[in-house]
Amino acid sequence: MPQETAEVAVVGAGPVGLIAAIELARAGLRPVLLDAKDGIAWSSRAICISRRSQEILDRIGAGAAFAAKGLGWSRGRSFYRDREVFRLAMPFAPTDRHAPFINIQQFYTEQFLRDALLAVAPACAPRWGHRVAGARQDADGVSLEVIGPDGGYTLRADWVVAADGGRSALREAFGLALRGTAYESRYLIADIEVPGVDRPVERNVWFDPPSNPGSTVILHVQPDHVWRIDYQLRDDEDGDEALREENVTARLAAQLDMMGVRAPWRLVWRSLYKALALSLDDYRHGRVVFAGDAAHLVPIFGVRGLNSGIDDAHNLGWKLALVARGAAPAALLDSYSLERRRVTAENHAQATRSTWFMSPPGAGFRLMRDAALELAGAHAFASALLNPRQSAAHVYDASPAVTPDAVPCAEGVVPGASLPNLPAVILGADGRQTSGFLQDALPPLGFTLLAFVEALGGPQVLAPLAAATAGAGVPLRLLPVVRDAAAAGTAGAVVDADGTLAARFAAAQFPLTLLRPDEHVAARFTGADPVPVLAALDRALAPPLGPAAAPGTAAPAAVPATPPERGFAAISRALEPAGPAGAAGLLARLALLLAEELGDADRVLRCVAAAEGSG
Numbered sequence: 001m002p003q004e005t006a007e008v009a010v011v012g013a014g015p016v017g018l019i020a021a022i023e024l025a026r027a028g029l030r031p032v033l034l035d036a037k038d039g040i041a042w043s044s045r046a047i048c049i050s051r052r053s054q055e056i057l058d059r060i061g062a063g064a065a066f067a068a069k070g071l072g073w074s075r076g077r078s079f080y081r082d083r084e085v086f087r088l089a090m091p092f093a094p095t096d097r098h099a100p101f102i103n104i105q106q107f108y109t110e111q112f113l114r115d116a117l118l119a120v121a122p123a124c125a126p127r128w129g130h131r132v133a134g135a136r137q138d139a140d141g142v143s144l145e146v147i148g149p150d151g152g153y154t155l156r157a158d159w160v161v162a163a164d165g166g167r168s169a170l171r172e173a174f175g176l177a178l179r180g181t182a183y184e185s186r187y188l189i190a191d192i193e194v195p196g197v198d199r200p201v202e203r204n205v206w207f208d209p210p211s212n213p214g215s216t217v218i219l220h221v222q223p224d225h226v227w228r229i230d231y232q233l234r235d236d237e238d239g240d241e242a243l244r245e246e247n248v249t250a251r252l253a254a255q256l257d258m259m260g261v262r263a264p265w266r267l268v269w270r271s272l273y274k275a276l277a278l279s280l281d282d283y284r285h286g287r288v289v290f291a292g293d294a295a296h297l298v299p300i301f302g303v304r305g306l307n308s309g310i311d312d313a314h315n316l317g318w319k320l321a322l323v324a325r326g327a328a329p330a331a332l333l334d335s336y337s338l339e340r341r342r343v344t345a346e347n348h349a350q351a352t353r354s355t356w357f358m359s360p361p362g363a364g365f366r367l368m369r370d371a372a373l374e375l376a377g378a379h380a381f382a383s384a385l386l387n388p389r390q391s392a393a394h395v396y397d398a399s400p401a402v403t404p405d406a407v408p409c410a411e412g413v414v415p416g417a418s419l420p421n422l423p424a425v426i427l428g429a430d431g432r433q434t435s436g437f438l439q440d441a442l443p444p445l446g447f448t449l450l451a452f453v454e455a456l457g458g459p460q461v462l463a464p465l466a467a468a469t470a471g472a473g474v475p476l477r478l479l480p481v482v483r484d485a486a487a488a489g490t491a492g493a494v495v496d497a498d499g500t501l502a503a504r505f506a507a508a509q510f511p512l513t514l515l516r517p518d519e520h521v522a523a524r525f526t527g528a529d530p531v532p533v534l535a536a537l538d539r540a541l542a543p544p545l546g547p548a549a550a551p552g553t554a555a556p557a558a559v560p561a562t563p564p565e566r567g568f569a570a571i572s573r574a575l576e577p578a579g580p581a582g583a584a585g586l587l588a589r590l591a592l593l594l595a596e597e598l599g600d601a602d603r604v605l606r607c608v609a610a611a612e613g614s615g
């Protein structure tokens with residue numbers, strides 16, 4: 001078989017593989033990007049892109065296309081039968097660059113990413129129709145057996161990014177398995193085109209709606225007057241039967257009728273979906289690094305699938321570029337696995353709580369979910385249980401690649417957090433000031449040392465700092481932030497005339513912040529001494545991994561359950577073995593025990609009245 005070589009091969013030109021290829025190409029590598037399909041997938045999958053993902057898309061040069069096409073949103077409404085029971089309102093200030101989410105079809109996402117890749121490196125265009133059929137590796141590289149349109153060949157790569165999706169052929173080639181939970185409940189995913197009708201862009205959920213009794217229905221508006229309507233199937237429903245066009249159309253017609261939509265519409269997509277919370281034990285397998293759905297699957301509730309894949313590729317891109325170039329040890333890739341596995345654990349914990357409501361995993365959970373829905377609206381704690389816990393930026397606070405504060409402090413932008421993309425004024429070479437956002441002031445590649453000049457004692461500290469960090473061995477730019485533009489000295493500095501940035505970064509305490517190339521804080525410092533800066537840089541490039549890096553289901557999730565969530569889960573689980581027959585008795589005993597614990601007759605009577613009233 002003919003043989004080709006590559007520094008890095010990326011298998012899979014879905015969104016995650018495309019971003020990995022863009023990141024590598026931006027860093028000067030020439031990745032070979034292979035995909036079994038003939039071109040962009042015109043299927044309908046991810047639609048909600050988070051604010052953090054939008055920031056990453058900006059960084060890789062794709063943001064403008066998404067901003068032009070996507071529909072921004074920050075709100076949602078949930079209904080139980082015919083009653084509104086929860087309002088979602090995610091923070092969205094007029095000064096924010098991005099809405100908490102934009103909705104956009106995944107085929108646009110892939111198209112815009114392909115365009116961004118071609119703009120950076122036309123030579124790295126995806127090789128469509130090139131399927132990886134087998135793989136093996138040794139100490140020096142990976143040999144991929146590729147079947148292309150003109151026959152088979154071997155691609156010998158130093159490193160491989162496995163972004164080949166949920167059914168990853170590379171996972172199979174290396175005998176690796178995903179582990180976790182597969183939920184039984186199924187959803188039918190439908191897209192309809194409703195020309196000429198403008199709906200508010202928000203997340204709508206109906207539990208047990210009159211149009212579809214016993215089911216849960218989710219609606220999101222997408223560009224081009226396309227609405228995504230997902231509805232839950234009954235457990236006894238036959239999937240093939242449910243997918244038949246006439247059956248889908250009848251269910252959707254009932255839903256649209258209930259919503260008062262009288263305009264003509266047309267079904268443009270339908271498929272079945274089952275929630276999975278699965279992960280590899282380790283995202284690095286020698287010279288093969290797994291990302292996106294190939295590494296982990298996350299239930300769609302809370303929209304963490306694609307968003308976490310985007311984050312994977314952004315975390316991996318700079319690390320793999322440095323390792324492939326010999327500028328960092330291969331252990332840096334273990335920090336990728338470690339950081340992202342912890343995020344998967346967090347995502348699974350959050351998505352599991354959303355799944356209790358969207359797709360209850362058993363009779364006990366269903367009983368409790370319905371009880372919470374009965375109480376929601378009138379009782380804030382019950383409404384809060386309906387919060388979809390949408391995907392949010394992660395903090396790599398437990399990462400060995402991140403240097404913790406010498407004295408832990410919650411003020412400012414903590415180690416491991418991503419850069420808050422606040423409005424910023426940037427000083428041009430001609431002395432002119434341009435309004436933009438902090439992210440715009442970062443160098444396109446490499447580390448950034450954000451220096452709050454006044455808090456450091458004045459501009460005289462900058463030159464020695466720059467000199468000391470110049471020989472760091474990796475690109476590192478010193479970025480001054482000044483209150484007084486006259487003190488900036490250099491083009492590209494950030495002017496913080498009203499001190500907003502200094503306050504947000506707690507600059508009085510931490511005048512220096514080291515940012516990684518993926519905009520996460522590697523460390524922050526209390527003074528201008530370059531020695532700890534260089535030590536933190538070393539740690540970011542060659543992290544002391546320790547036992548935490550060992551393969552295995554990841555470290556505990558960083559988002560602890562709230563007390564109502566813990567109570568909800570505990571009672572639901574207790575009800576599972578009790579079954580429908582024993583549930584009433586168990587709940588009666590539980591009510592008596594809780595009343596005894598509460599010890600206040602008036603409060604108990606008020607609870608009894610509220611429980612009666614909610615029915």
Ligand SMILES: Cc1cc2nc3c(=O)[nH]c(=O)nc-3n(C[C@H](O)[C@H](O)[C@H](O)COP(=O)(O)OP(=O)(O)OC[C@H]3O[C@@H](n4cnc5c(N)ncnc54)[C@H](O)[C@@H]3O)c2cc1C
Nearest residue numbers: 012014016036046047048132164165169292293305306307
């Ligand atoms: C109905 C639905 C709704 C969703 N909604 C959301 C949402 O709103 N937000 C969100 O964040 N996520 C959502 N997701 C999840 C999201 O779609 C996935 O997480 C995302 O597509 C993963 O991207 P990926 O690049 O890892 O994998 P994929 O998109 O699956 O891409 C993998 C690529 O690898 C290629 N490939 C496979 N095998 C080979 C091989 N042997 N050789 C070469 N190439 C190969 C494939 O052709 C494909 O192009 C949703 C998913 C579904 C199903």
